[in-house]
Amino acid sequence: MGGTQDVERPAGGLELIDVHKVYGQGGVAVHALRGVTLRVAPGEMLAVMGPSGSGKSTLMNIIGCLDRPTSGIYRIAGEEVGVKTDDELARLRNRRLGFVFQNYNLLPQLTALQNVELPLVYQGVRPARRREAALRALRAVGLEHRLHHRPAELSGGQQQRVAVARAIVTEPDVILADEPTGSLDSASGAEILAMFQALHRAGRTLVLVTHSEEVALHCERIVRLQDGRVVNDEPVPADRRRRAAPPGGDAA
Ligand SMILES: Nc1ncnc2c1ncn2[C@@H]1O[C@H](COP(=O)(O)OP(=O)(O)OP(=O)(O)O)[C@@H](O)[C@H]1O
Numbered sequence: 001m002g003g004t005q006d007v008e009r010p011a012g013g014l015e016l017i018d019v020h021k022v023y024g025q026g027g028v029a030v031h032a033l034r035g036v037t038l039r040v041a042p043g044e045m046l047a048v049m050g051p052s053g054s055g056k057s058t059l060m061n062i063i064g065c066l067d068r069p070t071s072g073i074y075r076i077a078g079e080e081v082g083v084k085t086d087d088e089l090a091r092l093r094n095r096r097l098g099f100v101f102q103n104y105n106l107l108p109q110l111t112a113l114q115n116v117e118l119p120l121v122y123q124g125v126r127p128a129r130r131r132e133a134a135l136r137a138l139r140a141v142g143l144e145h146r147l148h149h150r151p152a153e154l155s156g157g158q159q160q161r162v163a164v165a166r167a168i169v170t171e172p173d174v175i176l177a178d179e180p181t182g183s184l185d186s187a188s189g190a191e192i193l194a195m196f197q198a199l200h201r202a203g204r205t206l207v208l209v210t211h212s213e214e215v216a217l218h219c220e221r222i223v224r225l226q227d228g229r230v231v232n233d234e235p236v237p238a239d240r241r242r243r244a245a246p247p248g249g250d251a252a
C-alpha cells in the first residue's frame with residue numbers, strides 16, 4: 001500500500017542488530033542465536049528457513065516480543081524492545097503483532113468467535129465492538145458459517161483460518177507465523193498462503209518460518225539460518241515467486 005514515505009520509521013519495520021540468545025547457563029548453556037543482524041522493511045513478506053535447531057523459533061520469539069535477546073538490539077517500528085518493561089512489551093505485542101502457530105493454539109473450550117475476540121478482550125475493547133471486529137475477521141477468512149463451532153468441531157484448515165482471524169483482529173502491523181502450513185494438507189495450506197499474500201498486499205509485514213521451499217517461494221525474500229547465524233539472505237526472483245490461488249471451492 002502506498003503509505004506516505006516521509007515517516008522515518010513506518011509501522012511494520014523490524015531491525016535486529018547482532019542479536020544473541022543463550023538459553024540456560026554454564027555447562028548447559030545453549031547458544032541458539034549467534035549474532036543475527038536482520039532488517040525487515042515495513043510491508044515486506046519474508047520467509048525464514050533452516051534446519052531443525054538452527055534458531056528459527058528462537059528468532060520468531062524475539063521478533064514477537066515473547067522473549068528478549070541475551071544481547072544485541074531489537075527494534076520494532078523504531079522502538080527498542082530491550083529497554084521496555086514486561087508490561088510495555090505485552091502492550092507492544094498486543095498492539096503491533098499477530099501470531100499464527102503450527103498447531104493453531106486455539107482455546108478448546110471457546111467457540112471460533114470467542115477465540116477471535118480474545119485479543120480484544122485483553123485490549124479492553126467493549127463487547128459490541130469486539131464482536132463486530134471478530135465477525136469481520138472471520139468473514140475475511142471465509143468462516144462466517146462456523147462462528148459457534150469449537151476447535152474440535154473444525155477441520156485443521158478451518159482451525160488455522162480461525163487462528164489467522166485471531167491474528168488479524170487487532171489489525172497488527174506485523175504478522176508472525178511459525179510453520180503455519182506444517183500441519184495442513186496442500187489445499188488448506190494454499191488457502192492460508194493466499195490469505196497471507198492478501199495481507200501482504202494490504203501492507204502488512206509478514207515473517208513466516210517454514211521447512212518447505214515451495215512455501216518459502218510465496219514470499220519476497222528468504223533468510224536462511226544455520227547454527228544460530230544467517231547464512232543466506234536473498235530475494236525470491238520474480239519468475240520463481242509463487243502465487244497461492246485464492247480459496248475457490250470451499251469444501252465447507
Ligand atoms: N527454552 C529453551 N531452553 C533451552 N534451549 C532451547 C530452548 N528453546 C530452544 N532451545 C535450543 O535452542 C536451539 C534453537 O532452537 P529453535 O527452537 O529456535 O530451533 P528451530 O530452528 O525452530 O527448530 P525446528 O525447525 O525444529 O522448530 C536448539 O538447540 C534448541 O534445543
Ligand SMILES: [Mg+2]
Pocket residue numbers: 056057058
Ligand atoms: Mg521451531
